[in-house]
Amino acid sequence: MLQRVYEWVDERLDITPMWRDIADHEVPEHVNPAHHFSAFVYCFGGLTFFITVIQILSGMFLTMYYVPDIVNAYESVRYLQGDVAYGTIVRGMHHWGASLVIVMIFLHTLRVFFTGAYKRPRELNWVVGVLIFFVMLGLGFTGYLLPWDMKAYFATVVGLQIAESVPLVGTLSKTLLSGDPEIIGAQTLTRFFAIHVFFLPGALLGLLAAHFIMIRRQGISGPL
Amino acid sequence: MSEEQNHNVSRRQFLTYTLTGVGGFMAAGIILPMARFAIDPVLQAESAGDMKAVASVDDLTDQPQRFDFSYEQEDAWNTSEVTETAWIYQEGDEIVALSPTCTHLGCTVGWEANQDHPEEFFCPCHGGRFKKDGTNIEGTPPTEPLHKYEVEVQEGTVYVGKAESQV
Secondary structure, eight states: OHHHHHHHHHHHHOOHHHHHHHHOOOOOGGGOTTTOGGGGGGGHHHHHHHHHHHHHHHHHHHTTTOOOSTTTHHHHHHHHHHTSTTHHHHHHHHHHHHHHHHHHHHHHHHHHHHTTTTSTTOHHHHHHHHHHHHHHHHHHHHHHHTTOSHHHHHHHHHHHHHHHTSTTTHHHHHHHHHSSSSOOSHHHHHHHHHIIIIIHHHHHHHHHHHHHHHHHHHOOOOOO | OHHHHHTOOOHHHHHHHHHHHHHHHHHHHHHHHHHHHHTHHHHSOOOOOOOEEEEEGGGOOSSOEEEEEEEEEEETTEEEEEEEEEEEEEETTEEEEEOOBOTTTOOBOEETOSTTSTTSEEOTTTOOEEOTTSOBOTTSSOOSOOOEEEEEEETTEEEEEEEEOOO
């Protein structure tokens, strides 16, 4: 059945070359854990992406109940976690995944660094990778405020003070982030929500696409 | 011997089966909690709508009178005070409580709200009319009778529940 549907579409749109171009390529021996077990270090990039997908999915579902508003944010989080079926699990996936994705991206960076994979001609991919790392940190920083509890609030107070300590543009960047020169409140929460849910994920998807296109174009770096 | 060969599973087939199985299991483990989380409102047991005290039986006449009543409505993390209206009258032993929501497009009807149509409910939006028992009058826009509240009397007080369609 599925085969017939596929053939029907393929006959008209010739989709086979599209997915073959993405999926059909050899895994070099030095990258394959079946040949050398130590090659598992090459998995961290893929694991980072895997967790990123989980973050996007669980985040989408969380916004079904979450409200970015200082009066309701905390209550809505408490409701979705305490009263909605599997709320603890879905929020838990997003909560733990957020930490895990940083761990994975860090291990991936270490592997790229120690195998020298960042060297010519792959310097640009290293640069994009570092940008992805910064976007991830931004996602972690903005997402931390959203439950709007004491921990979230004071972590953001500290984070904004760090932004303020930047020479010349410090005050400006702090106001830009918090939406008000003095108050960390209503505008800060909606801004952080917008940044967390639209701006940074958008940037992330663009950067990931660039990262993957480059690795396909250049191929994986050779053995040590 | 030849039968044994028929049961051979190729390396490729074995890998296809096991990898699809493991992958499917992992995907299900990720998707199912989220799906259950998302469809929770559909599976919430419907609350058996509390009866709310509206009026004293002594106040009722055979003419519909307007009674407003308020109650606390719980909506996830938000609790709010909602006010509803019922037109109530007594006919013999029976107490009738009608919803004021016009069955045409949802405006609010009033008893004898139009001088040209005495002894009728009238809707100001499109001139919909209903008889005293809520029946819609032929030739006016509404297509079904006014909805009727569940009614209960306890110790001289009238309680109403949900308004339900009479058809």
